[in-house]
Amino acid sequence: MNAPFYNRRSFLVSAGFGGAALIAGGAGLLAPAQAQTFAPTTSMRGGSNNYRPGAPLVESLGSGFVMAGMVRQAGTGAPLEGMRIQIWAATTLGGEREPRNHGSVLTAADGSYRLEMEQIVPNFGQPHAHLAYDDGAFQTVFLRPVMPSASDTSLRADFVLARS
Amino acid sequence: MTERPARAPGLTLLFWPGLGLAVLLPVFIAATSPYLAGRGVPYVISGFAGIFCLGFLLIQPVLAAGYLPGLDGAAARKWHHRVGSAIIAGVGLHVGGLYLTSAPDTLDALLLVSPTPFSVYGVLAMWAVILTAGLVAFRRKLGLRFAVWRLIHNGLAAIVVVATVVHALQIDGTMGTGSKWALCIAVLVMTAVSLLDLRVIRPLRLRRPGAPG
Numbered sequence: 323m324n325a326p327f328y329n330r331r332s333f334l335v336s337a338g339f340g341g342a343a344l345i346a347g348g349a350g351l352l353a354p355a356q357a358q359t360f361a362p363t364t365s366m367r368g369g370s371n372n373y374r375p376g377a378p379l380v381e382s383l384g385s386g387f388v389m390a391g392m393v394r395q396a397g398t399g400a401p402l403e404g405m406r407i408q409i410w411a412a413t414t415l416g417g418e419r420e421p422r423n424h425g426s427v428l429t430a431a432d433g434s435y436r437l438e439m440e441q442i443v444p445n446f447g448q449p450h451a452h453l454a455y456d457d458g459a460f461q462t463v464f465l466r467p468v469m470p471s472a473s474d475t476s477l478r479a480d481f482v483l484a485r486s
Numbered sequence: 487m488t489e490r491p492a493r494a495p496g497l498t499l500l501f502w503p504g505l506g507l508a509v510l511l512p513v514f515i516a517a518t519s520p521y522l523a524g525r526g527v528p529y530v531i532s533g534f535a536g537i538f539c540l541g542f543l544l545i546q547p548v549l550a551a552g553y554l555p556g557l558d559g560a561a562a563r564k565w566h567h568r569v570g571s572a573i574i575a576g577v578g579l580h581v582g583g584l585y586l587t588s589a590p591d592t593l594d595a596l597l598l599v600s601p602t603p604f605s606v607y608g609v610l611a612m613w614a615v616i617l618t619a620g621l622v623a624f625r626r627k628l629g630l631r632f633a634v635w636r637l638i639h640n641g642l643a644a645i646v647v648v649a650t651v652v653h654a655l656q657i658d659g660t661m662g663t664g665s666k667w668a669l670c671i672a673v674l675v676m677t678a679v680s681l682l683d684l685r686v687i688r689p690l691r692l693r694r695p696g697a698p699g
Contacts, residue, residue: 368590368600372588412524
């Protein structure tokens with residue numbers, strides 16, 4: 323089909339979008355559009371359960387399972403480097419209080435973090451991990467992401483941090 | 487087994503091994519779960535207490551309706567009372583074991599702020615079990631007419647059964663999926679059948695003049 327570059331319908335559609343954009347832009351003066359894309363991550367229910375502040379920086383907590391994600395700054399979405407993310411979970415090694423299941427990693431220059439660990443197993447009925455950013459420069463966030471399946475061998479959790 | 491079934495015609499005798507298998511098979515399957523290796527003793531005990539309690543919920547309506555050949559009347563009532571006590575103890579072990587494993591997760595559940603959607607059903611079942619225990623313990627003091635007392639007991643039992651099944655089915659744990667579903671369906675069906683039989687069918691039969699009791 324030879325689609326015309328421009329027709330009345332596309333004009334109406336684009337005019338409609340333009341009008342919507344103007345209205346949205348007006349509201350955007352109060353809350354920049356970017357802040358909506360990179361709104362601060364809020365802590366999840368039960369996220370801080372069995373938290374032990376100051377988990378040691380580790381190379382890995384075992385092998386076979388990968389916990390990874392991105393850490394960005396609220397508003398701009400700029401990647402945050404050198405942020406300490408504390409991770410703990412129930413794995414084949416033991417429960418969430420097992421010291422070998424607690425460790426920290428630092429984010430790379432692109433804001434990403436990655437920790438290889440033992441396979442996460444269901445704990446209290448759900449296979450899940452716990453993550454924390456709790457170092458003061460930004461507001462503390464506790465996450466408790468749940469794996470869609472207990473047989474998953476990786477899990478992602480992203481942080482958008484707001485200045486404290 | 488302390489109570490031996492009396493001689494009953496062929497097929498009904500299958501009720502005993504059938505009931506035993508329905509209750510114990512899920513326990514045996516859970517005992518082979520690889521998750522057990524990474525769990526502490528309180529957590530393991532807690533899990534099995536929960537599985538046993540689910541199985542006890544299959545036995546209770548059977549005893550209440552006197553379906554087990556060779557075990558009816560006073561003997562069935564006595565065992566219904568004993569299994570009821572075992573359920574109360576099981577709930578105590580279940581919640582206590584979870585508390586020792588992770589106090590914050592258990593408190594979240596008890597305070598209804600847990601992130602897990604199934605814990606609220608577990609807590610509901612727990613409270614219905616506690617109320618049932620009170621209903622039984624203070625039966626005389628409560629001074630309720632027996633028909634009223636029985637209706638409250640039945641209502642609480644129905645809540646315990648439905649809430650426990652919803653709780654169990656949503657949990658990703660040591661139980662095998664197939665045996666868990668089978669046991670849960672059996673518990674629901676047996677509860678419905680015995681409630682219908684005891685509260686509707688038998689009273690209607692008694693009301694009909696000249697009908698056999």
